[in-house]
Amino acid sequence: MSEPEKPRRFRAVNLLLLLPFAAMLWVPSYNRVAPEIAGIPFFYWYQLLWVALGALVMLPVWWGSRE
Amino acid sequence: MSMNPVAVTIFIGLFVFVTLLGFVAGRWRRGDLDHLHEWGLGGRRFGTIVTWFLLGGDLYTAYTFVAVPALMFGAGATGFFAVPYTVLVYPILFAVFPKLWALAHRKGYVTAADVVRGSFGSPMLALAVALTGIVATMPYIALQLVGMEAVIAGLGIPMTTTVAGTAIPDAPLFIAFAVLAAYTYNSGLRAPAMIAVVKDALLYITVLAAVIVIPAELGGYAKIFASVDAKSLLLPPATATNFGGQSAYATLALGSALALLLYPHSVTGLLSASSAKAVRRNALILPAYSVALGLIALLGYMAVAAGVKSNPAFAQGFKDYGNTFAVPALFLHSFPPWFVGVAFAAIAIGALVPAAIMSIACANLFTRNVFKEFLKPGATHRQETQVAKLVSLVVKLGALFFIVGLPTQYAINLQLLGGIWIIQTLPAVFLGLYVGWLRAAPLLLGWASGIAAGTWMFVASGNKTSYALHLFGVTVPCYDALSSLVLNLGVAIVLSVMLNLVSRGPAAASRTAT
Numbered sequence: 001m002s003e004p005e006k007p008r009r010f011r012a013v014n015l016l017l018l019l020p021f022a023a024m025l026w027v028p029s030y031n032r033v034a035p036e037i038a039g040i041p042f043f044y045w046y047q048l049l050w051v052a053l054g055a056l057v058m059l060p061v062w063w064g065s066r067e
Numbered sequence: 068m069s070m071n072p073v074a075v076t077i078f079i080g081l082f083v084f085v086t087l088l089g090f091v092a093g094r095w096r097r098g099d100l101d102h103l104h105e106w107g108l109g110g111r112r113f114g115t116i117v118t119w120f121l122l123g124g125d126l127y128t129a130y131t132f133v134a135v136p137a138l139m140f141g142a143g144a145t146g147f148f149a150v151p152y153t154v155l156v157y158p159i160l161f162a163v164f165p166k167l168w169a170l171a172h173r174k175g176y177v178t179a180a181d182v183v184r185g186s187f188g189s190p191m192l193a194l195a196v197a198l199t200g201i202v203a204t205m206p207y208i209a210l211q212l213v214g215m216e217a218v219i220a221g222l223g224i225p226m227t228t229t230v231a232g233t234a235i236p237d238a239p240l241f242i243a244f245a246v247l248a249a250y251t252y253n254s255g256l257r258a259p260a261m262i263a264v265v266k267d268a269l270l271y272i273t274v275l276a277a278v279i280v281i282p283a284e285l286g287g288y289a290k291i292f293a294s295v296d297a298k299s300l301l302l303p304p305a306t307a308t309n310f311g312g313q314s315a316y317a318t319l320a321l322g323s324a325l326a327l328l329l330y331p332h333s334v335t336g337l338l339s340a341s342s343a344k345a346v347r348r349n350a351l352i353l354p355a356y357s358v359a360l361g362l363i364a365l366l367g368y369m370a371v372a373a374g375v376k377s378n379p380a381f382a383q384g385f386k387d388y389g390n391t392f393a394v395p396a397l398f399l400h401s402f403p404p405w406f407v408g409v410a411f412a413a414i415a416i417g418a419l420v421p422a423a424i425m426s427i428a429c430a431n432l433f434t435r436n437v438f439k440e441f442l443k444p445g446a447t448h449r450q451e452t453q454v455a456k457l458v459s460l461v462v463k464l465g466a467l468f469f470i471v472g473l474p475t476q477y478a479i480n481l482q483l484l485g486g487i488w489i490i491q492t493l494p495a496v497f498l499g500l501y502v503g504w505l506r507a508a509p510l511l512l513g514w515a516s517g518i519a520a521g522t523w524m525f526v527a528s529g530n531k532t533s534y535a536l537h538l539f540g541v542t543v544p545c546y547d548a549l550s551s552l553v554l555n556l557g558v559a560i561v562l563s564v565m566l567n568l569v570s571r572g573p574a575a576a577s578r579t580a581t
Contacts, residue, residue, distance in 0.1 A: 028313060031302050
């Protein structure tokens with residue numbers, strides 16, 4: 001912050017990082033049992049799925065940040 | 068409980084192996100261990116893979132791996148907040164820490180308080196950040212012992228040893244911690260980094276075996292979920308006037324994610340990476356541990372399905388350790404003795420890694436932001452490192468006496484409060500990276516009001532982490548850390564803006580000067 005840096009450009013792709021927040025903080029969207037997968041209620045497998053999705057949405061941002 | 072010789076032999080064998088590793092680690096990627104950044108940050112030489120192991124062992128502590136399934140076992144769906152919590156950690160890590168790493172690398176910063184000292188030029192604000200870090204971490208170290216205690220008891224090793232007619236309580240804990248203290252003192256951050264590789268390998272093997280073998284024994288996942296009380300399988304639904312458990316769940320996940328990255332052991336682990344790129348890559352690959360954590364959380368339900376609580380063989384364990392004993396009991400119930408040894412070693416060694424990193428992180432904070440800042444400004448590198456090594460011993464001893472001498476509930480409450488306190492350093496540590504107009508005095512006032520309000524809410528709700536806010540006629544239970552952080556931010560921002568209107572501060576002046 002105290003050093004002269006190249007002006008930070010806004011990259012739309014960075015907005016992807018907000019997706020996990022929208023998904024995980026909107027609890028009513030996943031607070032239910034159906035549909036189950038292999039006997040595991042939606043509440044549980046959906047949040048576990050977001051562990052992987054959360055990592056995936058960072059990929060495009062990572063590619064975008066390498067110049 | 069009777070002692071099983073096979074399980075105990077494997078457990079002790081693995082323990083001795085990592086101890087040797089801890090001492091050898093001092094020679095690994097050899098550096099001059101008289102320098103604090105060598106002893107306390109491993110020379111900032113850890114690449115992507117080592118950082119992955121180190122942070123995995125550091126952020127996902129043994130306590131987490133025991134406490135989360137224990138919470139699922141006792142309270143149901145609420146305990147699963149650990150999953151959204153760790154989903155949210157990584158976008159934050161990805162966005163903030165490469166920047167923090169680059170700044171620390173350029174200026175030679177070792178701690179978060181160093182960063183604050185540099186951003187705002189205020190030793191007092193840095194002191195507040197440093198002390199918050201130390202105080203929040205101490206009970207966290209103590210809790211690592213709780214998980215270790217439960218597995219040692221589960222192995223049937225007597226906790227009280229009689230030597231020459233005198234009973235010594237908690238002897239195994241003292242031995243484990245003496246060993247830990249010795250190799251941390253000797254090798255610094257290199258020791259937990261190397262041990263973390265073994266710990267994580269054991270952990271993944273255990274989790275893999277647990278989620279394949281145990282559901283097969285219990286008749287599949289459908290049966291496991293069916294055995295859980297239907298009321299606690301989901302969060303209670305929100306009503307028009309009360310958001311209930313759902314807002315508590317969401318705010319707990321978000322607040323915990325923000326707090327985690329501010330803990331000294333997280334900062335130490337991340338600053339020891341060799342490049343900003345290694346930090347970014349880790350944000351992408353660390354979620355592998357979250358998968359493990361999610362599966363481990365489900366062990367709580369498997370313990371319900373296995374009926375361990377009503378099993379007379381485990382009655383003493385539950386009496387002594389409460390629901391913390393759920394996972395050890397499940398393993399004893401489901402695994403052959405040799406694998407019980409492996410699984411329990413994973414938990415016990417899993418306690419040593421974060422305990423070592425946490426004590427090193429506290430030592431770095433004390434040395435840089437208290438000792439060198441206020442007590443001995445001209446300290447040499449050698450003196451600095453010597454102080455850090457001694458403080459790492461003191462911190463561990465403090466944690467040990469805490470857990471041996473006081474009821475476990477004290478440590479649990481203090482650790483919960485620690486999360487509420489550490490998040491109050493967010494404006495100074497993170498926002499200082501992005502904006503130049505925040506001022507030290509308002510940040511300090513914001514920090515103080517956040518800590519006061521958060522502590523008050525915790526105590527007023529009877530030592531609960533959520534306090535019911537009443538907003539426009541709706542009851543919204545909210546994690547204390549998050550609501551008090553909003554207050555903190557409000558105070559810091561409003562006062563900074565007002566101060567900037569009155570005068571250009573020294574912070575702004577020094578910023579244009581450099």
